[in-house]
Amino acid sequence: MPTCVYIESLVDHVDSDVxxxxxxxxxxxxxxxxxxxxxDGTGLVQGVVVRGKVDDEVWxxxxxIGQESSVIVTGRVxxxxxxxxxxxxxxxxxxxxxxxxxxxxxxxxHGTEFLMDRRHLWLRSSQQHAVLRVRSKxxxxxxxxxxxxxxxxxxxPILTPLSVEGTTTLFSTDYxxxxxxxxxxxxxxxxxxxxxxxxxxxxxxxxxxxKSKTRRHLTEFWMLEPEIAYATIDDVMxxxxxxxxxxxxxxxxxxxxELTSLDRDRAxxxxxxxxxxxxxxxxxxxxxxxxxxxxxxxxxxxxxxETLISEHFGKPVFINRFPTKIKPFYMEPDAERPDLVxxxxxxxxxxxxxxxxxxxxxxxxxxxxxRLAEHGxxxxxxxxxxDLRRYGTVPHAGFxxxxxxxxxxxxxxxxxxxxxxxxxxxGRLEP
RNA sequence: UCCUGAGUAGCUCAAUCGGCAGAGCAUCCGGCUGUUAACCGGAGGGUUGUAGGUUCAAGUCCUACCUCAGGAGCCA
Numbered sequence: 001m002p003t004c005v006y007i008e009s010l011v012d013h014v015d016s017d018v019x020x021x022x023x024x025x026x027x028x029x030x031x032x033x034x035x036x037x038x039x040d041g042t043g044l045v046q047g048v049v050v051r052g053k054v055d056d057e058v059w060x061x062x063x064x065i066g067q068e069s070s071v072i073v074t075g076r077v078x079x080x081x082x083x084x085x086x087x088x089x090x091x092x093x094x095x096x097x098x099x100x101x102x103x104x105x106x107x108x109x110h111g112t113e114f115l116m117d118r119r120h121l122w123l124r125s126s127q128q129h130a131v132l133r134v135r136s137k138x139x140x141x142x143x144x145x146x147x148x149x150x151x152x153x154x155x156x157p158i159l160t161p162l163s164v165e166g167t168t169t170l171f172s173t174d175y176x177x178x179x180x181x182x183x184x185x186x187x188x189x190x191x192x193x194x195x196x197x198x199x200x201x202x203x204x205x206x207x208x209x210x211k212s213k214t215r216r217h218l219t220e221f222w223m224l225e226p227e228i229a230y231a232t233i234d235d236v237m238x239x240x241x242x243x244x245x246x247x248x249x250x251x252x253x254x255x256x257x258e259l260t261s262l263d264r265d266r267a268x269x270x271x272x273x274x275x276x277x278x279x280x281x282x283x284x285x286x287x288x289x290x291x292x293x294x295x296x297x298x299x300x301x302x303x304x305x306e307t308l309i310s311e312h313f314g315k316p317v318f319i320n321r322f323p324t325k326i327k328p329f330y331m332e333p334d335a336e337r338p339d340l341v342x343x344x345x346x347x348x349x350x351x352x353x354x355x356x357x358x359x360x361x362x363x364x365x366x367x368x369x370x371r372l373a374e375h376g377x378x379x380x381x382x383x384x385x386x387d388l389r390r391y392g393t394v395p396h397a398g399f400x401x402x403x404x405x406x407x408x409x410x411x412x413x414x415x416x417x418x419x420x421x422x423x424x425x426x427g428r429l430e431p
Numbered sequence: 432u433c434c435u436g437a438g439u440a441g442c443u444c445a446a447u448c449g450g451c452a453g454a455g456c457a458u459c460c461g462g463c464u465g466u467u468a469a470c471c472g473g474a475g476g477g478u479u480g481u482a483g484g485u486u487c488a489a490g491u492c493c494u495a496c497c498u499c500a501g502g503a504g505c506c507a
Contacts, residue, residue: 031463067457107457108457110442208505
């Protein structure tokens with residue numbers, strides 16, 4: 001009995017007989033020869049079936065099976081220069097696990113809605129497959145970066161009584177008779193993690209009930225949030241910069257095959273090395289005004305502004321020290337400029353927008369208390385958060401990175417919906 | 432929520448000034464021993480998003496609604 005192998009390792013089995021368990025991706029046939037494009041989740045290989053060299057039963061089965069039929073194929077691995085992977089399979093036998101008729105996603109074009117309704121099947125298509133493999137590898141690279149540097153993973157809760165950025169953008173639920181929300185950010189809990197472990201991070205799903213309809217937003221997205229005790233805004237920019245550059249450079253190596261099948265231009269990614277330019281909010285405003293934009297000091301940047309600023313550099317850009325009134329309650333004020341806070345955003349190049357938002361948090365208990373009141377937030381649910389300032393408070397800082405935006409940038413996808421297996425968006429909860 | 436655009440065969444689209452509902456792919460039948468979204472010949476396949484209106488005549492014009500897409504605001 002020949003050994004069962006995955007398609008990705010076929011190159012190591014040239015001139016041997018092997019068994020492949022997979023699915024029919026596409027088929028081309030002529031009167032006496034048929035080409036089966038086979039996939040098994042690890043790759044694609046072309047199986048060649050010659051009439052007369054296999055049992056009539058096998059030939060008849062080959063003629064009958066449709067796209068995505070599940071098959072177990074036995075054959076001889078042959079090196080062939082005509083094959084994209086360098087090998088093909090001379091089929092000697094085939095067992096049909098299920099013959100499929102009418103698989104909806106054909107090798108021709110389809111519309112967005114049609115494909116999104118069949119997302120559970122669309123995952124099998126080569127481009128979607130490649131994007132999600134990149135996502136999987138990027139998740140590992142992100143975790144590895146922090147584990148290798150002594151961080152502790154402190155999982156933040158998903159159900160929370162807190163509304164950090166206002167209740168209008170929260171998904172609410174009933175928690176045994178009490179209101180609860182799906183978390184918008186793990187940050188507040190990560191601050192507790194930083195005080196306990198020095199360097200902590202979380203990486204999990206977060207939720208925003210924003211009625212936004214753009215290519216850069218999902219209602220459920222994954223966020224990576226490191227938080228570091230005794231760190232300042234400048235430390236956080238150093239860390240975020242080294243993190244992004246390291247992950248991108250490793251991804252170029254780890255995801256080489258996927259980037260090839262996605263036809264991603266590697267040149268812009270190869271330029272992503274530290275240091276990244278750091279632009280003060282004041283400078284960013286000046287830059288926009290000089291570019292002829294009608295932008296007033298004190299406003300927040302829109303997507304167009306971000307792109308305009310990042311186009312000035314060919315690298316990710318930090319914008320830092322924002323006006324206090326456009327940022328959340330927990331941001332530490334700039335000692336030299338009381339109208340500013342020590343926040344920083346990292347804008348990705350090529351129009352991929354805000355990749356990271358972070359900064360230094362308020363550590364003074366009195367200041368935090370007054371900021372909570374100024375933002376009209378109830379004191380009671382934040383008592384545990386205040387405790388972090390009552391018992392051994394220290395300056396600390398951290399950031400949050402949206403995983404899907406990183407995946408979109410690395411893979412060159414224009415829309416976030418393709419960067420997560422089952423996207424949740426305005427108007428889409430299925431499949 | 433606002434702005435713009437689209438909804439016609441299973442899928443992707445066409446249909447000129449309001450005048451016979453069309454193509455490619457998919458499906459089915461036939462052909463082909465090196466195909467790479469294979470190709471060649473043939474066939475079947477339609478309540479034109481929904482409801483109403485104008486007209487001799489509506490896929491096409493008008494009104495309302497529904498759905499989707501692109502963008503804005505907001506954010507990661």
